[in-house]
Amino acid sequence: MLDFIAVPLGWIIKVCYSLVDNYFLALLLFAIVMQILLLYFSIKQQKNSVQQAKLAPKTAAIRKKYAGRNDAQTQQKMQIARQALALVERGTTLFLDSSTTVYQLARILPTDMDLTVITNSIRVGALMTQKKIRTYILGGLLNDGFYSTGGTYAVEMAKQLRVDVMFFSANALTYEGEIMDFSENEARLRQEIIARSERT
Numbered sequence: 001m002l003d004f005i006a007v008p009l010g011w012i013i014k015v016c017y018s019l020v021d022n023y024f025l026a027l028l029l030f031a032i033v034m035q036i037l038l039l040y041f042s043i044k045q046q047k048n049s050v051q052q053a054k055l056a057p058k059t060a061a062i063r064k065k066y067a068g069r070n071d072a073q074t075q076q077k078m079q080i081a082r083q084a085l086a087l088v089e090r091g092t093t094l095f096l097d098s099s100t101t102v103y104q105l106a107r108i109l110p111t112d113m114d115l116t117v118i119t120n121s122i123r124v125g126a127l128m129t130q131k132k133i134r135t136y137i138l139g140g141l142l143n144d145g146f147y148s149t150g151g152t153y154a155v156e157m158a159k160q161l162r163v164d165v166m167f168f169s170a171n172a173l174t175y176e177g178e179i180m181d182f183s184e185n186e187a188r189l190r191q192e193i194i195a196r197s198e199r200t
Contacts, residue, residue, distance in 0.1 A: 012030060012033060012034075013026060013027075013030050016029040016030045016033065074104075077100060077101045077104045078104050080101055080104070080105075081101065081102075081104035081105040081107070081108055082108070084105050084167055085105060085108055085109070087165055087199070088109065088110075088113070088115070088165065089113075089164075090113045090114055090115075091113070091114045091115070092113075092115060092116070092164040092165055093115075093116040093117075093118065093162065093163055093164045093165075094115060094116070094117050094118070094163070094164065094165050094166070094167065095117075095118045095119065095161075095163045095165075095166040095167065095168075095193050095197065096117055096118075096119045096121065096124050096167050097119070097120065097121065097148075097166075097167065097168040097169070097186070097190060097193075098119070098120055098121035098122075098123070098124065098143075098146055098147065098148030098186065099168060099169040100169075101169040102121075102124070102167045102168060102169060103121070103123060103124060103127075105167055106124045106127050106128065107127065109128075109131065109133065111131050111132060111133060115133055115134070116133075116134045116135075116136070117133055117134065117135045117136070118135075118136045118137075118138065118161060118163060119135065119136075119137055119138070120137065120138045120140070120148050120149045120150060120154055120186075120189060121137075121147065121148050122137070122142075122147040122148065122149075123147050125137045137149070138154045138157050138158060138189070139153050139154060139157060140152070140153035140154030140155075140157070140189075141153065141154070143186065146186065148186065150186050150188065150189050151188075151189075154189050155188055155189055155192050158189060158192040158193050158196060159192065159196070161193070161196045162196060163193060163196055163197040163198070164197070164198050164199065165197065165198065165199045165200070166193050166194060166197035166199070166200040167200075168190050168193075168200070
């Protein structure tokens with residue numbers, strides 16, 4: 001398992017022994033060689049640290065410049081979420097996708113309306129559990145970096161559903177109404193849920 005380390009080290013010891021023909025001196029020479037190698041990597045790491053330190057002010061300036069943009073986007077998403085909340089009625093079954101806009105809606109869902117939530121979002125599912133709202137999570141392939149499920153299994157499960165209101169956001173819609181997104185798995189699932197929903 002550790003051959004990729006043991007083999008080169010063994011080769012270095014062998015070379016050291018062939019040079020001095022003495023085990024003690026070979027080990028001493030091996031230790032010196034290893035110190036030289038470690039010194040090389042240490043100097044390289046220090047150079048990287050110096051470069052990062054030089055870039056730190058520029059990075060901080062960029063973050064400061066665009067800090068307000070994230071705040072503005074969050075406020076816009078909260079406004080959308082509040083408007084969407086008006087569509088939620090007592091006893092309805094909702095589908096909440098894994099988008100950050102819909103997550104804002106999940107945060108403000110009331111806990112006293114006998115709601116049922118269906119989602120493919122791990123984050124939404126965890127939040128609904130905390131809020132004691134009845135929740136079903138679609139299984140399927142876990143989408144890397146999105147904390148959500150999708151793929152064939154999720155689509156097949158979606159075909160068995162009946163949803164009163166579906167909430168989702170996407171990057172774009174075609175003229176034919178097809179959802180365009182970074183994740184093909186997400187887009188396919190959303191398209192299927194739309195077909196099973198009374199309102200979207």
